[in-house]
Amino acid sequence: MLTMMITGAVVLGFISFSSMFLIWWERKVSAHIQTRFGPMRVGWHGVLQPIADAVKLLLKEDIVPCSVDKRVWWLAPFFVVVPSVMAFVSIPFGKNLIAKDLNVGILYIIAVTSVGILGIFMAGWGSNNKYSLLGGMRSAAQIISYEIPLILSIVTVVMFSGSLSMQKIVEAQAKCWFIFKPCLAVAFLVYIISATAEVNRTPFDIPEAESELVAGFHTEYSGMKFAMFFIAEYTNMFIISAIATTLFLGGWRGPLLPPVLWFLIKTYGIIFVLMWVRWTFPRVRVDQLMGLAWKVLTPIAFVNLALAGWLLLK
Amino acid sequence: MKHYLKNLILGPISLIQGLIVTFKNLVSRAITLQYPTQKQPMTPAFRGLVDLRPDKCIMCYQCVKICPTGCLAIRHEESPEKKKSLVTFEYNMELCCFCGLCEQVCPTIAVYMNKIYEIAVYSRKELHINLLSTDKYAQWANPTVK
Numbered sequence: 001m002l003t004m005m006i007t008g009a010v011v012l013g014f015i016s017f018s019s020m021f022l023i024w025w026e027r028k029v030s031a032h033i034q035t036r037f038g039p040m041r042v043g044w045h046g047v048l049q050p051i052a053d054a055v056k057l058l059l060k061e062d063i064v065p066c067s068v069d070k071r072v073w074w075l076a077p078f079f080v081v082v083p084s085v086m087a088f089v090s091i092p093f094g095k096n097l098i099a100k101d102l103n104v105g106i107l108y109i110i111a112v113t114s115v116g117i118l119g120i121f122m123a124g125w126g127s128n129n130k131y132s133l134l135g136g137m138r139s140a141a142q143i144i145s146y147e148i149p150l151i152l153s154i155v156t157v158v159m160f161s162g163s164l165s166m167q168k169i170v171e172a173q174a175k176c177w178f179i180f181k182p183c184l185a186v187a188f189l190v191y192i193i194s195a196t197a198e199v200n201r202t203p204f205d206i207p208e209a210e211s212e213l214v215a216g217f218h219t220e221y222s223g224m225k226f227a228m229f230f231i232a233e234y235t236n237m238f239i240i241s242a243i244a245t246t247l248f249l250g251g252w253r254g255p256l257l258p259p260v261l262w263f264l265i266k267t268y269g270i271i272f273v274l275m276w277v278r279w280t281f282p283r284v285r286v287d288q289l290m291g292l293a294w295k296v297l298t299p300i301a302f303v304n305l306a307l308a309g310w311l312l313l314k
Numbered sequence: 315m316k317h318y319l320k321n322l323i324l325g326p327i328s329l330i331q332g333l334i335v336t337f338k339n340l341v342s343r344a345i346t347l348q349y350p351t352q353k354q355p356m357t358p359a360f361r362g363l364v365d366l367r368p369d370k371c372i373m374c375y376q377c378v379k380i381c382p383t384g385c386l387a388i389r390h391e392e393s394p395e396k397k398k399s400l401v402t403f404e405y406n407m408e409l410c411c412f413c414g415l416c417e418q419v420c421p422t423i424a425v426y427m428n429k430i431y432e433i434a435v436y437s438r439k440e441l442h443i444n445l446l447s448t449d450k451y452a453q454w455a456n457p458t459v460k
Contacts, residue, residue: 033336035345280336281329296322 011088019234020050033279060223072126077228079119084235086112091242092166094252094259105166117143127220135216138206145293150194152301153187156308157247170251177250183308188248190301195240203281241270356429361414363430366445370424373398377416377425385409407441430454
């Protein structure tokens with residue numbers, strides 16, 4: 001019981017710290033891409049800015065708009081955050097640094113992270129606001145569409161590794177990272193594009209779409225509840241990058257440095273690419289988004305899967 | 315099908331080109347300044363506040379005559395030896411339209427426009443400036459929060 005509590009506290013601490021660091025890093029990356037400085041005032045190069053923001057959000061009044069569906073509206077942020085935290089159970093940070101190496105690890109992660117969409121839809125529905133509802137609906141359509149190429153690309157990895165366990169997938173990459181195998185390189189590209197859409201990040205951020213939906217599903221949220229959506233967004237980004245690291249980049253494997261450091265370097269490297277993409281590309285339209293999922297990524301993922309099968313049987 | 319394949323090939327190429335542009339920006343120097351610790355030097359033609367070199371003034375009143383808003387007020391006195399000396403040279407910044415005509419008309423370049431641009435004040439009284447005072451623009455040259 002005590003071990004479980006300590007593990008839980010460590011995971012929560014890591015999530016909070018990682019989210020705050022990622023928020024600061026994203027602001028810095030975006031600023032430098034736009035040849036600005038970004039936060040510079042609070043601490044060295046603004047490193048303490050996320051703490052100041054968090055304190056501000058904690059101290060803010062918890063406003064409940066009068067016409068919201070209170071129960072649904074109140075529960076939504078928890079439905080978004082809890083699945084992201086649950087996914088940490090089977091992420092291998094090191095050889096023995098994993099909360100529980102489930103034999104269906106990757107399936108478990110896909111299953112629990114898919115629950116997050118329920119929270120987003122609840123937020124959209126419960127807000128009783130047309131923009132929020134549109135955001136929630138778009139998010140549901142988007143996540144359901146992109147789940148297919150995402151899972152197909154993961155299936156390719158599972159076919160090569162012969163296991164759903166995250167540690168066994170890492171072990172299967174002892175000789176060569178999966179990203180260097182032809183079929184799996186394509187699977188990686190499909191995965192990273194679909195995963196970006198899964199976590200509603202630009203250029204696939206139509207559920208939020210500040211300029212058209214006024215932040216979408218979280219328009220009516222403020223204070224700590226808004227912060228929970230924010231934390232969930234950055235936690236989800238960490239999770240998809242951690243999965244990409246585990247499935248395609250050899251997980252915690254690497255020379256000289258400790259395994260956990262290798263894992264974090266690779267994961268934050270992918271996160272940097274996601275940030276770079278975010279601040280480069282404009283948002284796609286809804287029809288373009290659906291077209292990309294159904295007409296491009298899904299056929300590619302299917303062909304890639306068939307090729308992988310043929311390669312394995314050859 | 316041809317269009318589909320063309321997009322499939324050309325699309326990623328254009329995306330990579332975009333990523334290269336932003337990466338170059340990422341590693342280049344920021345063009346913004348850390349105001350107020352760093353400040354942009356003003357251009358030579360910039361017209362800030364009206365300023366005066368009292369020793370050069372010949373009391374010709376050309377600046378007062380040409381000022382379209384009447385923001386300058388001068389008074390001088392003459393000694394028995396017919397020597398003129400300035401008594402007051404008031405500048406009402408509240409009325410000034412920063413047109414620079416006073417600077418252009420001054421025959422001795424006694425009146426000129428300086429480069430001060432941070433000219434917010436806490437009361438209207440502070441907008442009435444005695445240009446003969448030695449510390450006339452001290453508050454703007456070294457701004458402090460009151």
